[in-house]
Amino acid sequence: MDEELEIIRKRKMVEMLNRLKQDERKPVLVRIFDLLLSAASCGPSGCGSGGCGPSIMSENLAELETLAYNLVTKYGKERIRFELVNILDTSIQNYKDVYEVLREKKGESLPIISINGEIKFVGRVPTFEEMDRAINAVM
Amino acid sequence: MAEIKIIIFEGPMCCLGGLCGPAPDPILIDIQNTITELQKEFKDSVEIVRANMITNFKDFLDNWDVYQRITKEGLSALPITKVNGKIIAEGSYPNLEMLKSEVERIITNLVKEDSLKIDADKRR
Numbered sequence: 001m002d003e004e005l006e007i008i009r010k011r012k013m014v015e016m017l018n019r020l021k022q023d024e025r026k027p028v029l030v031r032i033f034d035l036l037l038s039a040a041s042c043g044p045s046g047c048g049s050g051g052c053g054p055s056i057m058s059e060n061l062a063e064l065e066t067l068a069y070n071l072v073t074k075y076g077k078e079r080i081r082f083e084l085v086n087i088l089d090t091s092i093q094n095y096k097d098v099y100e101v102l103r104e105k106k107g108e109s110l111p112i113i114s115i116n117g118e119i120k121f122v123g124r125v126p127t128f129e130e131m132d133r134a135i136n137a138v139m
Numbered sequence: 140m141a142e143i144k145i146i147i148f149e150g151p152m153c154c155l156g157g158l159c160g161p162a163p164d165p166i167l168i169d170i171q172n173t174i175t176e177l178q179k180e181f182k183d184s185v186e187i188v189r190a191n192m193i194t195n196f197k198d199f200l201d202n203w204d205v206y207q208r209i210t211k212e213g214l215s216a217l218p219i220t221k222v223n224g225k226i227i228a229e230g231s232y233p234n235l236e237m238l239k240s241e242v243e244r245i246i247t248n249l250v251k252e253d254s255l256k257i258d259a260d261k262r263r
Binding site: 106 | 151192193196197200201203206209210211212213214
């Protein structure tokens, strides 16, 4: 009888540990939707030397990079994952709610930031504290 | 104020107008000539704007039908030309004939509307 109980208890503990491990394996996913252009998309003809014109990326990219770096430093790269989605990419159509925000707020809507699929920030780069709070809420 | 507004939405280019580098694309020289011709012929009644993706991306979002096409077909949907809000060319630049006939059609319609209005006023 005691032996059986012991076996059940052990099995339960293993299950619990597995569940904890799985939770750990699943990081918070932060998606950043913005306009991304690169010098690679330079002109229909390109520009021979390749050295002309601006190589423009998102205006917000430097700020976003710092933010992402600080968050990864705090939580570790196993706990938080970042994905950059170009709003010019055809995959944008898969994010229906983001597409709706773009339609409604137009140019004012960038960048859009979602956490675990839920839109949290629209039209600005949030501060570290704001992101920290939003991420903590879903961890 | 111009009665007819033409906007040409263009993909990212290395410089405004795209006429840079050692070998500028002849297509881009053509469209610039077309614009100059049109402006010469119709003067102030036609306003032509080239919306550049790098500097005027807001224009792309403000014209949702244009943005929608890009998200469906990618950048190959560009250039897109709109005349008074209607898309008349997609995937390539319109030629002078095309733009001219569209502008003339709109002007004819405007004149018709005006004369109808005058008739109605007379009857009153």
